Amino acid sequence: MFNKCIKSFAYFTIKDRLPQILTRVIDTLHRHKNEFFEEHGEKGVEAEKRAISFLSKLRNELQTDKPVTPLEDELPDSALWNQYLDYQRNLPNGNGEPSWFQSPWLYVECYMYRRIHAALAQNPPIDNFDVFKEGKAQNFFESQEAIIALCTYFQELLKNIKDLDEKQLQEELFKLLQVSLWGNKCDLSFSAGEDSSQKSSPLQSLENMIPYILVNDMEKVWSLLVNAKKNRTERSNVRVDIILDNAGFELVSDLVLADFLLSSKLADEVYFHGKSIPWYVSDTTKHDFNWTIKQLGSANHMWMSRCGINWEGNLKKGVWVFRDHMFWTLPHDFSSMSEVAPDLYAELQKSNLLLFKGDLNYRKLTGDRKWECSVPFHQALNKFHPAPLCSLRTLKSDTQVGLKPGQGEEIQASDPEWMYSYKVNSSSSLGT
Ligand SMILES: O=P(O)(O)OC[C@H]1O[C@](O)(CO)[C@@H](O)[C@@H]1O
Ligand SMILES: [Mn+2]
Numbered sequence: 001m002f003n004k005c006i007k008s009f010a011y012f013t014i015k016d017r018l019p020q021i022l023t024r025v026i027d028t029l030h031r032h033k034n035e036f037f038e039e040h041g042e043k044g045v046e047a048e049k050r051a052i053s054f055l056s057k058l059r060n061e062l063q064t065d066k067p068v069t070p071l072e073d074e075l076p077d078s079a080l081w082n083q084y085l086d087y088q089r090n091l092p093n094g095n096g097e098p099s100w101f102q103s104p105w106l107y108v109e110c111y112m113y114r115r116i117h118a119a120l121a122q123n124p125p126i127d128n129f130d131v132f133k134e135g136k137a138q139n140f141f142e143s144q145e146a147i148i149a150l151c152t153y154f155q156e157l158l159k160n161i162k163d164l165d166e167k168q169l170q171e172e173l174f175k176l177l178q179v180s181l182w183g184n185k186c187d188l189s190f191s192a193g194e195d196s197s198q199k200s201s202p203l204q205s206l207e208n209m210i211p212y213i214l215v216n217d218m219e220k221v222w223s224l225l226v227n228a229k230k231n232r233t234e235r236s237n238v239r240v241d242i243i244l245d246n247a248g249f250e251l252v253s254d255l256v257l258a259d260f261l262l263s264s265k266l267a268d269e270v271y272f273h274g275k276s277i278p279w280y281v282s283d284t285t286k287h288d289f290n291w292t293i294k295q296l297g298s299a300n301h302m303w304m305s306r307c308g309i310n311w312e313g314n315l316k317k318g319v320w321v322f323r324d325h326m327f328w329t330l331p332h333d334f335s336s337m338s339e340v341a342p343d344l345y346a347e348l349q350k351s352n353l354l355l356f357k358g359d360l361n362y363r364k365l366t367g368d369r370k371w372e373c374s375v376p377f378h379q380a381l382n383k384f385h386p387a388p389l390c391s392l393r394t395l396k397s398d399t400q401v402g403l404k405p406g407q408g409e410e411i412q413a414s415d416p417e418w419m420y421s422y423k424v425n426s427s428s429s430l431g432t
Contacts, residue, residue, distance in 0.1 A: 009397060009398055014101060018062060021112075022059045022062070022116070026055050026059075029048050033045060039125075040126070043125055044125060048123075050122075058112070061100065067099045068099060068100065068103060070082045073118045073122050075117075075121060076326060077114075077329070080340065084330070104368065113277075116131065116278070131278060135282065136188070136248055140197075142197035142199075146202050147198075147296075147304065150203070151296070153203055154176075155307065166226075172260065173218075173225075173264070174222075175206060177392065182205075182206075183253035184250055186250050187359075196282075197248065202249075214407070228353070229265070239267065240270050240353045240355065243273045243355065245357035255292070255293070269320070270314075270320050271320075271322075271347075271351065274288070274324045275324060277329050279328075279329050286324050297309050297312055325343075327340060332364070333368070334361075334364045334365050335381070338386075348386035353389070354388070357393070362393040363399050365380070365384065367382055369399065374403050375402070376402060377391075
């Protein structure tokens with residue numbers, strides 16, 4: 001249970017940030033009223049009104065600490081959500097009826113996004129409208145400079161990638177892992193929808209960002225990939241899975257990393273895991289994934305379009321695969337995946353390396369517990385070991401493991417707000 005001590009980030013999130021996010025969603029629907037009318041006539045406007053009343057009711061429940069209620073929609077995952085609510089009700093140290101301020105932060109925050117989805121899904125004909133679409137597209141367009149810099153850098157690198165020796169390849173892998181790691185700063189749920197696009201060139205600042213990397217297992221990632229390649233047989237491809245986080249600049253940095261893994265022959269195929277419903281404001285859905293690649297392919301910048309066209313080709317060839325299992329948008333920790341979603345667990349077991357992007361994934365990997373910072377990452381995974389995995393995460397919440405003894409205290413002394421200072425970054429923590 002996450003105690004909501006008043007100064008905790010959890011309290012601030014539930015009390016202030018989530019209502020802010022809900023208000024933005026309601027405003028977005030208001031602003032699309034005419035579009036709904038043009039597209040669907042009166043039915044569209046009626047549906048918009050109903051969705052807004054759903055969301056206003058939700059905001060009131062949240063702000064007045066009402067009980068968490070079972071989902072009444074017919075969506076495929078509602079039974080799993082209601083089972084999870086029962087589990088919360090029967091927790092031994094629970095405070096009785098789960099409510100917004102008395103239940104674990106991770107649970108109620110996931111629950112809010114699932115209720116937002118229900119507010120749209122239950123009101124056709126606007127049931128497929130993504131209330132976060134604008135924010136994600138805006139992040140993409142406002143990160144153009146950084147995207148151009150990254151695509152240009154990468155296409156230059158591709159020109160002579162065949163001449164690079166192992167040392168040089170390793171260096172390039174480390175650079176692109178860091179770009180993907182820092183790309184995780186660009187998320188709209190932490191910023192409650194405020195602009196969080198990548199303005200500066202992502203490659204310039206890597207050097208002086210090194211000291212902010214708390215746990216750095218990039219060497220282990222490299223040797224794992226080199227060994228996988230050495231042991232590769234005709235039958236067994238080297239497969240890397242990227243469990244995606246935010247659309248916009250972060251997604252482009254993940255796609256460039258994935259292209260590098262293939263072009264350097266460190267991997268033969270990359271599986272991407274996105275969200276099946278709009279989630280945490282900026283998380284990547286299948287639509288966002290395809291839209292981003294199409295945007296690049298049709299860009300009037302040579303290197304952007306070269307990337308986008310290559311990536312469409314990878315999807316057509318099947319060396320890139322996109323999946324969006326419903327488990328990723330349930331409230332469960334990943335330690336329960338083998339039981340709740342055995343098909344997904346079995347799928348991940350086929351991978352040589354799992355790259356988990358972002359803070360929410362990190363919290364679900366570690367059960368969002370207030371671990372001692374020096375608890376080993378492997379232990380915090382709580383038997384979740386489908387394959388060797390690595391988390392690339394910008395620190396945005398209280399959970400942190402895998403630090404050296406005394407490292408947490410040292411940082412605390414230098415920056416008491418380090419947990420949310422955003423600049424601090426716990427990068428790849430490899431749990432073998
Ligand atoms: O996009 P990311 O890196 O998962 O960040 C999302 C994080 O932002 C927050 O919404 C901040 O409150 C966390 O709850 C969540 O873990
Ligand atoms: Mn996210």
